Amino acid sequence: MKTGFLYGIVACSKTRVRCVLCGVHIPKANKCIEQHTNGAKHKENVELMTENGITFKDNKLYCKPCMLELSLEDSVIGHTEAESHLNWMAAMEDLIDGEYISIEPFLASEKDDALCEVCHSTFQCTLQNIESHVNSINHRTSISEYLKPLNGIFPVENDDELWCKICNTFIENTATGILEHIDNDEQHMYWFTTIEDLIEEQDITIKSFLANEFDNNAYCNKCHLEINCNARSLEDHINSDIHLSHFS
Ligand SMILES: [Zn+2]
Ligand SMILES: [Zn+2]
Ligand SMILES: [Zn+2]
Ligand SMILES: [Zn+2]
Ligand SMILES: [Zn+2]
Structure with a gap:
């Protein structure tokens, strides 16, 4: 339910709710909540989640790359700027650069796994898995087979x-x-x-x-x-x- 206007909203006190995506409090009135969830800031954060592998489920924020449940004090922005998260994203980008491995559907929570487009195989999207896949003989072979007809070889x-x-x-x-x-x-x-x-x-x-x-x-x-x-x-x-x- 990524579009419902309660997406990201958790109960907080009698008079207020909290948007855990944005890390802000909102008066507990449908009109206020709706206004917030229709706002640009909130939408940006939803987009940030799909780019960073963060999900919101059972009133909890979870980061798939870090395999970490985020504390409710955290917000999407807060976590995406955390060093450990940035390190994962940077290391991953390095690993998959030029390797025809697609992780966007994993990050957007459309898929559970990473996909190698040249081997047509899927695997759990961890740094370790990707590293061993890109270095495997099978992958090196698939990628060179794939590249030959694109390179006049x-x-x-x-x-x-x-x-x-x-x-x-x-x-x-x-x-x-x-x-x-x-x-x-x-x-x-x-x-x-x-x-x-x-x-x-x-x-x-x-x-x-x-x-x-x-x-x-x-x-x-x-x-x-x-x-x-x-x-x-x-x-x-x-x-x-x-x-x-x-x-x-
Ligand atoms: Zn929000
Ligand atoms: Zn993370
Ligand atoms: Zn491969
Ligand atoms: Zn012409
Ligand atoms: Zn040549």
């Missing part, structure tokens, strides 16, 4: 190696080799930054170019034209009259 006859079409270079056929190339190879990263900068907001797609070894073209969805997938040709096309005419 293809198998070759020799199983020990892969071929990067973008850099025209061979890389080691291991999860580490692939991730190392995608995340650290300067030429590879430079190509992506350049091309992505160019096609951003131009409705040009390079997905098929990246996923198909023998496709040499980007595709302009506006002009229904294939364009050689290199910076020079793309730039020429983006500045051509035919393409510009679609954006005026």
Whole structure:
């Protein structure tokens, strides 16, 4: 019951109630309570809860990340600014950065668990679990399999190696080799930054170019034209009259 106007309101004294989300007292009259729960401050705190894994159940505030029942003296803001909570959130963000692990539904209490989008597996959302998952061989393998067709990386006859079409270079056929190339190879990263900068907001797609070894073209969805997938040709096309005419 996240929308009911009594959400977050607990009895306090004969004349007052308390909003435990905001940590304030309110006169015990429906009109006052409703006014409070419709207020911007209260709504902000409800939103803060969904971003921070805090729930309100059985008149109690509970923080799922910290696995901690908050004292009624606490408020949502108070807890989200607490060091232990901030540390968890920061450590978690570090762990899942670039790992395709989704924890938003967990924080918003829509799901009990974290979800790995590349392994299609769910697990209890603790720092320890996530850390061991992101470091597992299974996850490293899934993520490199997922990234290959997004990065122009293809198998070759020799199983020990892969071929990067973008850099025209061979890389080691291991999860580490692939991730190392995608995340650290300067030429590879430079190509992506350049091309992505160019096609951003131009409705040009390079997905098929990246996923198909023998496709040499980007595709302009506006002009229904294939364009050689290199910076020079793309730039020429983006500045051509035919393409510009679609954006005026
Ligand atoms: Zn409130
Ligand atoms: Zn917490
Ligand atoms: Zn995974
Ligand atoms: Zn490359
Ligand atoms: Zn075009």
